[in-house]
Amino acid sequence: EAQVTQNPRxxxxxxxxxxxxxxxxxxxxxxxxWYRQDPGLGLRQIYYSxxxxxxxxxxxxxxxxxxxxxxRNFPLILESPSPNQTSLYFCASKTGTRDTQYFGPGTRLTxx
Amino acid sequence: xxxxxxxxxxxxxxxxxxxxxxxxxxxxxxxxxxWYVQYPGEGLQLLLKATKADDKGSNKGFEATYRKExxxxxxxxGSVQVSDSAVYFCALRESGGSNYKLTFGxxxxxxxxx
Numbered sequence: 071e072a073q074v075t076q077n078p079r080x081x082x083x084x085x086x087x088x089x090x091x092x093x094x095x096x097x098x099x100x101x102x103x104w105y106r107q108d109p110g111l112g113l114r115q116i117y118y119s120x121x122x123x124x125x126x127x128x129x130x131x132x133x134x135x136x137x138x139x140x141x142r143n144f145p146l147i148l149e150s151p152s153p154n155q156t157s158l159y160f161c162a163s164k165t166g167t168r169d170t171q172y173f174g175p176g177t178r179l180t181x182x
Numbered sequence: 183x184x185x186x187x188x189x190x191x192x193x194x195x196x197x198x199x200x201x202x203x204x205x206x207x208x209x210x211x212x213x214x215x216x217w218y219v220q221y222p223g224e225g226l227q228l229l230l231k232a233t234k235a236d237d238k239g240s241n242k243g244f245e246a247t248y249r250k251e252x253x254x255x256x257x258x259x260g261s262v263q264v265s266d267s268a269v270y271f272c273a274l275r276e277s278g279g280s281n282y283k284l285t286f287g288x289x290x291x292x293x294x295x296x
Contacts, residue, residue: 101282112286173225
């Protein structure tokens with residue numbers, strides 16, 4: 071089954087404790103992206119990747135890092151999480167030839 | 183920059199009622215337009231899309247027409263069902279460029295009562 075998976079689905083952590091949210095897709099998609107969803111703001115792009123070893127900032131990259139060492143994986147790294155990063159995070163992917171983006175199920179992160 | 187404005191929710195309807203969720207956009211060039219749906223506890227799913235002016239996207243009884251003259255992409259369904267209860271997002275992707283970033287509206291929560 072074609073899908074985008076994220077882990078963990080839920081995470082509660084404390085300020086300053088490094089964490090990684092994983093994202094994996096099994097569709098051989100070149101493009102992957104991270105969004106955060108906040109009430110009243112919709113979804114905003116954090117980072118994106120056009121292919122392996124090619125990443126760039128989206129609209130709200132501060133406090134986040136990403137890497138793309140393999141085509142299928144695109145982890146989101148929070149080196150020192152802060153409470154304003156409490157949000158619902160979505161990973162998405164697409165192939166270069168089609169317009170449809172596929173979204174993961176989301177990761178709800180709470181930073182205390 | 184690009185932006186999407188969609189009607190504020192929540193919207194509550196009875197089963198078999200007519201649905202309209204308004205969406206207008208601001209963008210340079212000729213963006214592609216999308217409606218995504220988010221069911222409770224799930225990620226976003228593409229509902230329909232349109233890539234050029236006057237295109238009509240349709241899926242599962244939902245329709246939306248790309249109106250360049252009014253910069254709009256309103257979502258409609260003639261007879262909603264309880265299973266349509268979800269959050270609906272209007273989005274655009276600007277033409278050209280290397281980032282396939284979607285610019286989303288804030289979302290509209292739809293609740294359909296039996």
